[in-house]
Amino acid sequence: MTDITRRHFGFMAGASLTALGLPILSAPSLAQGKPRVVIIGGGPGGATAARYIAKESNGAIDVTLIEPQKTFTTCFFSNLYVGGFRDYKSLTHNYDKVKKGGVKVVHAMAASIDRDKKQVTLAGGGKVPYDRLLVAPGIDLKFDSVPGYSEKAAEIMPHAWKPGAQTQLLVKKLNALKDGDQIVMIAPPNPYRCPPGPYERVSMFAHVLKKKGHKKSRIVILDPKPAFSKQGVFTEGWEKHYPGMIEWQDPKIHGGIKGVDVKTGEVKTDFTNYKPALVNVIPAQHAGKIARDAGLTNQSGFCPIDAASMKSTVDPNIFVVGDASIAGDMPKSAFSANSQAKVAAMVIRSELTQSRAFPARYSNTCWSLIAPDDDIKVGASYEPVDGVIKASNSFVSQRNESADLRKQNYKESVDWYNGISADIFG
Amino acid sequence: MRRAMPARISATRLVVIGGAMALGLIGSPAWSADVEYGRHLSAECATCHGASKSDSTIPDIHGLGEAHFVEVLRAYRAKALPNPVMQSIAVRLGDEEISALAAYFATAKKPK
Numbered sequence: 001m002t003d004i005t006r007r008h009f010g011f012m013a014g015a016s017l018t019a020l021g022l023p024i025l026s027a028p029s030l031a032q033g034k035p036r037v038v039i040i041g042g043g044p045g046g047a048t049a050a051r052y053i054a055k056e057s058n059g060a061i062d063v064t065l066i067e068p069q070k071t072f073t074t075c076f077f078s079n080l081y082v083g084g085f086r087d088y089k090s091l092t093h094n095y096d097k098v099k100k101g102g103v104k105v106v107h108a109m110a111a112s113i114d115r116d117k118k119q120v121t122l123a124g125g126g127k128v129p130y131d132r133l134l135v136a137p138g139i140d141l142k143f144d145s146v147p148g149y150s151e152k153a154a155e156i157m158p159h160a161w162k163p164g165a166q167t168q169l170l171v172k173k174l175n176a177l178k179d180g181d182q183i184v185m186i187a188p189p190n191p192y193r194c195p196p197g198p199y200e201r202v203s204m205f206a207h208v209l210k211k212k213g214h215k216k217s218r219i220v221i222l223d224p225k226p227a228f229s230k231q232g233v234f235t236e237g238w239e240k241h242y243p244g245m246i247e248w249q250d251p252k253i254h255g256g257i258k259g260v261d262v263k264t265g266e267v268k269t270d271f272t273n274y275k276p277a278l279v280n281v282i283p284a285q286h287a288g289k290i291a292r293d294a295g296l297t298n299q300s301g302f303c304p305i306d307a308a309s310m311k312s313t314v315d316p317n318i319f320v321v322g323d324a325s326i327a328g329d330m331p332k333s334a335f336s337a338n339s340q341a342k343v344a345a346m347v348i349r350s351e352l353t354q355s356r357a358f359p360a361r362y363s364n365t366c367w368s369l370i371a372p373d374d375d376i377k378v379g380a381s382y383e384p385v386d387g388v389i390k391a392s393n394s395f396v397s398q399r400n401e402s403a404d405l406r407k408q409n410y411k412e413s414v415d416w417y418n419g420i421s422a423d424i425f426g
Numbered sequence: 427m428r429r430a431m432p433a434r435i436s437a438t439r440l441v442v443i444g445g446a447m448a449l450g451l452i453g454s455p456a457w458s459a460d461v462e463y464g465r466h467l468s469a470e471c472a473t474c475h476g477a478s479k480s481d482s483t484i485p486d487i488h489g490l491g492e493a494h495f496v497e498v499l500r501a502y503r504a505k506a507l508p509n510p511v512m513q514s515i516a517v518r519l520g521d522e523e524i525s526a527l528a529a530y531f532a533t534a535k536k537p538k
Contacts, residue, residue, distance in 0.1 A: 052469065071484070086509060342469040342470070361470065363473075377510075379510070379511055379514060381514050381518050383518070393518065394514070395510035395514055408483060412483045412484060413476065415477075415482045416473075416474050416480075416484065418477040419472075419473060419474040419476045419477045419484060421477070422476045422477035422537065423472050423473050426434060
């Protein structure tokens with residue numbers, strides 16, 4: 001593999017720098033030098049793809065990662081920060097090792113994609129040409145999916161569904177609650193980032209309140225869905241650890257979520273009005289703006305892909321991985337994004353350097369903490385079947401499992417966090 | 427020819443693997459393992475096994491003896507070892523894939 005790539009692409013292209021320090025090459029032509037891969041988004045999908053393409057191509061491919069933030073705080077495990085099991089710093093990673101791995105990291109916002117010219121325009125005006133583009137922008141929130149909610153309203157009623165200041169705001173509000181206060185969570189409709197996430201978060205809310213000695217505080221989940229991920233084991237755990245504290249309402253119970261009023265602090269359903277001390281609104285979601293603007297999405301708001309390669313069905317030079325993609329049976333998770341990125345990286349290398357291609361295979365596991373040392377998991381292997389990514393060999397935690405097994409699950413999840421963080425960021 | 431079992435394998439696992447061998451679930455690793463294929467497949471393992479420490483529930487598999495690697499993976503595939511995550515991964519690995527992975531990890535170094 002490496003012999004072939006070195007033989008074909010030993011020539012180093014001369015790159016010029018603009019005043020912004022951004023890489024600009026004259027014309028996107030493979031014949032002129034090293035092929036160029038540009039990656040938008042430095043999260044689990046984008047950073048994994050960048051590192052694997054750079055590492056496995058041994059310098060034969062010029063890899064540029066465009067990510068506005070200099071550090072990345074993971075959304076995965078942020079619920080453990082909410083519950084007081086992790087500090088915020090432990091979730092934050094830099095790009096030092098990504099750079100050391102041969103990836104050019106450009107800390108700028110990708111403003112648009114010119115698919116005809118095959119180049120990305122940065123917010124500062126710089127242009128970054130590509131031979132293959134991998135788009136991993138994650139999700140954007142559809143604030144108006146909940147009437148009365150907005151980006152501004154999120155300062156009062158946090159969503160905390162993107163890592164950063166929102167998560168810290170949620171924790172601040174949670175820690176300020178007094179016994180007898182009420183929390184209302186508006187859960188998102190499918191499809192959304194991290195299917196068990198809202199329910200793990202509620203578990204962490206309850207853990208914090210219980211630890212503070214609250215006897216009268218209550219948590220209401222208003223859900224637009226009739227069922228949710230790992231529902232049986234979550235419900236069992238709530239009854240065991242937090243009896244009477246958590247009430248989950250499906251549409252048959254609440255009759256419909258009418259919206260929120262940030263001025264009065266109210267949450268309205270068809271059945272009743274709530275005036276909780278803390279409202280956590282997790283709205284509907286769609287692919288990140290740059291993917292939508294580039295026409296990579298369909299009517300669902302997410303990006304259709306070829307199941308065997310993660311290549312966009314809209315543009316053969318573009319790949320989409322992670323939460324922005326429509327990945328069949330795979331949930332929107334960091335594990336999925338990391339897994340999809342490796343398939344895309346392998347196909348991109350094969351197309352650009354004639355390295356060996358292998359059949360796509362994907363995997364995912366999601367761990368969720370209900371209470372200290374009580375952790376549940378769900379997962380599967382995935383493969384393309386008739387053009388769609390299909391699950392096989394799936395598993396999920398069962399009711400009445402031993403405390404030892406659940407404790408082992410928690411330790412495993414912490415070790416997984418360390419493993420996947422190293423795999424993504426180095 | 428089967429290599430001697432590495433010392434790090436647990437007594438429990440020996441019993442389980444011994445049972446699996448008696449059932450004919452475990453054979454010798456293939457001789458012509460495709461290391462490049464193994465390197466490709468190893469990306470799936472790297473998600474969890476890339477930062478293991480001595481006290482990790484997820485073991486470090488870099489430098490593991492080939493015979494031991496093959497036996498453990500086949501035992502997971504046969505569900506003779508517990509943990510549904512590893513069972514789910516192993517069930518779709520054929521003998522060729524397991525041999526390729528074993529050959530790759532035998533000399534692979536843990537990423538720094």
